[in-house]
Amino acid sequence: MPAWDLLLTNAHIATMQGNHGAYGVIENGALGVADGKITWVGPESELPSRDDCKTLSLNGRWVTPALIDCHTHLVFGGNRAEEFEQRLTGISYQEIAKGGGGILSTVTATRNTSPDELIKSAAVRLQSLAREGVATVEIKSGYGLDVENELKMLRVARSLSGSSGISIRTSFLGAHAVPPEYEGNADSYIEMLCKEALPQAVGEGLVDAVDAYCENIAFSTDQIARLFEAAQSLNLPVKLHADQLSDSGGAKLAASFQALSADHLEYTSKEGVTALADAGSVAVLLPGAFLTLGETHLPPVDIFREKNVPIAIATDCNPGTSPVCSLRAAMNLATALFRLTPEECLAGVTREAARALGLLHDRGTLETGKRADVAVWNIGHPRELSYWLGLNELAQLFVGGHEVLRR
Numbered sequence: 001m002p003a004w005d006l007l008l009t010n011a012h013i014a015t016m017q018g019n020h021g022a023y024g025v026i027e028n029g030a031l032g033v034a035d036g037k038i039t040w041v042g043p044e045s046e047l048p049s050r051d052d053c054k055t056l057s058l059n060g061r062w063v064t065p066a067l068i069d070c071h072t073h074l075v076f077g078g079n080r081a082e083e084f085e086q087r088l089t090g091i092s093y094q095e096i097a098k099g100g101g102g103i104l105s106t107v108t109a110t111r112n113t114s115p116d117e118l119i120k121s122a123a124v125r126l127q128s129l130a131r132e133g134v135a136t137v138e139i140k141s142g143y144g145l146d147v148e149n150e151l152k153m154l155r156v157a158r159s160l161s162g163s164s165g166i167s168i169r170t171s172f173l174g175a176h177a178v179p180p181e182y183e184g185n186a187d188s189y190i191e192m193l194c195k196e197a198l199p200q201a202v203g204e205g206l207v208d209a210v211d212a213y214c215e216n217i218a219f220s221t222d223q224i225a226r227l228f229e230a231a232q233s234l235n236l237p238v239k240l241h242a243d244q245l246s247d248s249g250g251a252k253l254a255a256s257f258q259a260l261s262a263d264h265l266e267y268t269s270k271e272g273v274t275a276l277a278d279a280g281s282v283a284v285l286l287p288g289a290f291l292t293l294g295e296t297h298l299p300p301v302d303i304f305r306e307k308n309v310p311i312a313i314a315t316d317c318n319p320g321t322s323p324v325c326s327l328r329a330a331m332n333l334a335t336a337l338f339r340l341t342p343e344e345c346l347a348g349v350t351r352e353a354a355r356a357l358g359l360l361h362d363r364g365t366l367e368t369g370k371r372a373d374v375a376v377w378n379i380g381h382p383r384e385l386s387y388w389l390g391l392n393e394l395a396q397l398f399v400g401g402h403e404v405l406r407r
């Protein structure tokens with residue numbers, strides 16, 4: 001007789017297992033949890049007889065994997081509402097960046113903000129994600145751009161996990177912009193990242209992956225290749241901000257390093273998509289940045305589909321190009337702007353987002369052996385999770401089988 005710590009019954013379950021039909025639906029299902037893992041999932045009529053255990057009837061509510069936001073810049077000082085107003089008068093993101101604004105203004109603000117203050121402001125944004133069912137959040141550095149401040153950001157990111165119950169994955173994004181101290185000398189900055197900042201951050205256990213910004217206003221493919229070689233020698237997976245504003249060969253570069261993901265991809269060529277497909281990298285689409293920048297060049301969604309490149313969706317929460325603290329809103333935007341289906345959107349914030357973080361073995365679908373990260377919803381069908389904009393139907397959120405939120 002199975003012994004469970006928790007049994008959820010009377011639920012409709014969208015397991016999001018890829019090979020189980022639309023949404024992997026199990027109607028009138030049950031889900032058993034032991035030691036924080038899913039140990040049974042299936043139709044309630046097939047539930048084995050059981051010892052007494054804590055049973056929770058969900059009264060016909062829907063259950064999905066807890067959501068995963070696989071691309072955020074959640075930790076930063078200040079905000080860029082002023083730049084937002086400037087852009088509305090017609091000044092472009094690139095012009096602002098070239099004038100020393102943009103990312104660099106957030107760098108100044110982040111350097112001048114204490115860890116405690118960074119924790120406080122990021123925790124507000126993290127709560128906004130969590131109350132909509134997000135249990136895993138990736139957070140990048142990239143607004144410190146020196147050893148001290150990159151490590152400060154990563155420590156802040158790591159510490160957010162303890163206070164919230166949410167699982168945090170960190171990415172080292174030292175190659176986000178050339179800092180003022182290295183102006184005109186991007187090569188030396190990359191060398192400093194490879195020899196000092198990255199090894200120190202890794203030595204402190206602060207890095208789960210290495211990210212970079214490949215763009216003519218940021219770093220070249222050659223410079224990023226050097227950083228990625230350093231990452232590989234430290235056994236770290238890589239990912240890349242690629243082809244966001246122009247086709248700069250980012251997707252191909254990412255693929256050549258077997259990147260977990262390539263992100264943005266508005267200007268990626270068919271060749272770039274083919275490279276991602278061959279490498280098994282995930283395409284992470286970021287509709288919040290597309291919307292905020294007034295972008296009109298669409299990512300090549302049909303070619304992703306044709307080549308079976310997995311598609312994830314994330315908020316890209318950041319103060320410049322995507323002041324978006326709602327993954328549900330990103331799902332809705334992905335339907336409206338990129339014509340993704342509601343099922344692709346839900347897969348994009350569960351299964352494919354887990355894949356993009358290298359965590360698919362542990363979460364992202366509801367199947368036995370995975371962590372019991374479960375969201376319970378007051379909805380009539382999972383397509384509603386991409387349909388409503390601004391309505392929060394989350395009823396409960398479990399992380400590792402523990403309830404962390406109830407509404």
Ligand code: NIG
Nearest residue numbers: 103213241289316318320321
């Ligand atoms: O993902 N593309 C570069 N990085 C961020 C923007 C960061 C910023 O503007 O502060 C992005 O869009």
Ligand code: FE
Nearest residue numbers: 071073241316
């Ligand atoms: Fe980003």
